Amino acid sequence: MQDQEEVLAFTEECEVAVTVNGQRYERRVPVRLLLSDFLRHELHLTGTHVGCEHGVCGCCTVLLNGEAVRACLMFAVQADNMFLTTIEGMAGTKSELHPIQQAFMEKHGLQCGFCTPGIIMSVHAMLHEHPDPSEEEIREGLSGNICRCTGYQNIVEAVKLAAERLRQDPQEVE
Amino acid sequence: MRKDLTGRASNGTLVLILKKEEAGKYTKAQKAAMHFSASSFGSVNQFEIGRWKNFMKPPRFQYCAPRILDDALLLLEQEGTETKILAGGQSLVPLLNMRLAAPTHLMDINRIAELNYIQPEEGYLAIGATVRQCQVERSLLIQEKHPLLIETIWHIGHMQIRNRGTVVGSLAHADPAAELPTLLSCLDGTLLLQNSTGERLLSTDAFFLGYLETALEPGEMVVEARFPWVDPRAGWAFLEFARRSGDFALVGASAVLTPAEDGSCQVARIAYAGVAGAPVRAREVEQVLEGNALNEQTLNRAAEVARAVVSADMNDIHATVEYRRVLTAELTRRVLQAAWARCRV
Numbered sequence: 233m234q235d236q237e238e239v240l241a242f243t244e245e246c247e248v249a250v251t252v253n254g255q256r257y258e259r260r261v262p263v264r265l266l267l268s269d270f271l272r273h274e275l276h277l278t279g280t281h282v283g284c285e286h287g288v289c290g291c292c293t294v295l296l297n298g299e300a301v302r303a304c305l306m307f308a309v310q311a312d313n314m315f316l317t318t319i320e321g322m323a324g325t326k327s328e329l330h331p332i333q334q335a336f337m338e339k340h341g342l343q344c345g346f347c348t349p350g351i352i353m354s355v356h357a358m359l360h361e362h363p364d365p366s367e368e369e370i371r372e373g374l375s376g377n378i379c380r381c382t383g384y385q386n387i388v389e390a391v392k393l394a395a396e397r398l399r400q401d402p403q404e405v406e
Numbered sequence: 407m408r409k410d411l412t413g414r415a416s417n418g419t420l421v422l423i424l425k426k427e428e429a430g431k432y433t434k435a436q437k438a439a440m441h442f443s444a445s446s447f448g449s450v451n452q453f454e455i456g457r458w459k460n461f462m463k464p465p466r467f468q469y470c471a472p473r474i475l476d477d478a479l480l481l482l483e484q485e486g487t488e489t490k491i492l493a494g495g496q497s498l499v500p501l502l503n504m505r506l507a508a509p510t511h512l513m514d515i516n517r518i519a520e521l522n523y524i525q526p527e528e529g530y531l532a533i534g535a536t537v538r539q540c541q542v543e544r545s546l547l548i549q550e551k552h553p554l555l556i557e558t559i560w561h562i563g564h565m566q567i568r569n570r571g572t573v574v575g576s577l578a579h580a581d582p583a584a585e586l587p588t589l590l591s592c593l594d595g596t597l598l599l600q601n602s603t604g605e606r607l608l609s610t611d612a613f614f615l616g617y618l619e620t621a622l623e624p625g626e627m628v629v630e631a632r633f634p635w636v637d638p639r640a641g642w643a644f645l646e647f648a649r650r651s652g653d654f655a656l657v658g659a660s661a662v663l664t665p666a667e668d669g670s671c672q673v674a675r676i677a678y679a680g681v682a683g684a685p686v687r688a689r690e691v692e693q694v695l696e697g698n699a700l701n702e703q704t705l706n707r708a709a710e711v712a713r714a715v716v717s718a719d720m721n722d723i724h725a726t727v728e729y730r731r732v733l734t735a736e737l738t739r740r741v742l743q744a745a746w747a748r749c750r751v
Contacts, residue, residue: 286504307495
């Protein structure tokens with residue numbers, strides 16, 4: 233209740249406290265700062281890419297409290313007190329890649345790699361909900377991410393491989 | 407980057423400065439690379455000192471995020487006409503990022519917990535203003551009692567969009583190609599609007615006025631959408647045609663058919679998305695269906711009549727009027743067949 237005064241007033245700058253990949257950050261930011269720009273320019277977590285910046289391409293997909301969302305369609309202040317996972321948090325503290333990343337590497341699920349962080353985050357959320365997805369479910373789950381290099385075939389193969397490995401070793405899915 | 411080789415240009419960015427005697431030591435390509443690294447170093451430096459504020463995509467606005475509905479309504483009343491309500495933001499934030507909208511004030515209602523409810527009532531399902539589309543998808547109650555709503559929501563955008571986008575936000579945004587306004591219109595649903603002094607209940611005909619235009623007055627907010635229950639005997643379907651999965655539909659159609667005991671169609675409801683400036687409830691198509699068996703002849707007549715629901719000004723870069731008419735006729739046929747197949751006689 234102590235900050236009721238501030239909550240009730242319109243303002244151009246706000247305090248924001250977010251936990252990104254397990255680390256807590258506190259910043260004072262302009263309210264119109266997009267979450268994607270906050271991650272990249274304020275926290276220097278540049279693994280989250282920005283493409284179209286209006287919610288079409290999926291490059292900026294991050295996990296907000298475990299759910300895949302577009303970071304370019306949210307303001308940083310809206311993530312106050314929430315938990316974010318970005319591509320930097322996927323491999324954890326271990327030096328090896330996350331099984332999804334490993335599968336993308338082995339199956340050549342990327343070429344230029346620009347879209348890959350967003351796709352990995354979407355796939356993470358998809359496999360959490362559908363641990364054993366059909367090809368149709370995989371394609372539906374990928375439909376919110378645009379890749380202009382691969383033609384998607386190898387991405388679908390990579391997701392199948394990742395799903396198989398994660399089913400065998402489910403602890404890997406946080 | 408060597409600091410002694412850089413200086414500042416008139417616009418504040420760092421540039422490469424080489425003394426004459428040093429210049430000869432580097433090739434042209436090396437100098438170009440150093441220029442590049444100096445200028446990108448310069449922009450990182452600007453971010454660090456906070457000057458990136460001038461490079462943001464959305465226009466300047468004032469923001470607040472009340473936690474109590476009464477506070478929100480009071481603030482809305484005080485701040486007048488230029489306040490937009492931010493719920494899921496999946497339509498509003500793109501408009502801001504492209505600077506097609508420039509409200510002076512933005513009120514974020516995501517923290518108002520009392521608006522997050524899915525409540526079955528006598529005659530209808532009530533959905534509060536902050537209920538996200540993914541919440542509806544996952545609701546066991548709705549899966550069992552209102553599967554048409556789930557089928558409709560499944561056509562909206564992508565998983566990432568539905569994770570943030572709200573049901574009421576989609577209605578209040580009033581995009582004529584959107585799914586939920588069409589469904590609400592098909593079901594004769596209503597919207598509950600509230601301001602600091604009271605509330606009013608509007609039908610879809612009264613609420614949707616035109617392209618992105620609604621009957622919402624300054625100081626008012628849509629707090630609830632009411633989706634009438636579908637008769638358990640009735641068959642229903644939502645279909646749309648889009649060029650890519652998740653895109654806005656060129657044309658969409660929602661139908662609910664209630665069968666009579668003799669196997670004919672007793673009550674028909676059909677509404678279209680993407681055919682005019684607002685969702686269109688096609689009563690002329692319903693008249694063709696009611697009292698008749700849903701045979702080939704009836705379907706043909708319904709499809710023919712449906713062509714006329716496409717407004718003559720629906721020519722745009724995505725489709726011509728004639729193409730939309732062709733799609734509307736075909737979708738009418740398919741949505742009616744799909745709905746009829748689900749009827750329980």
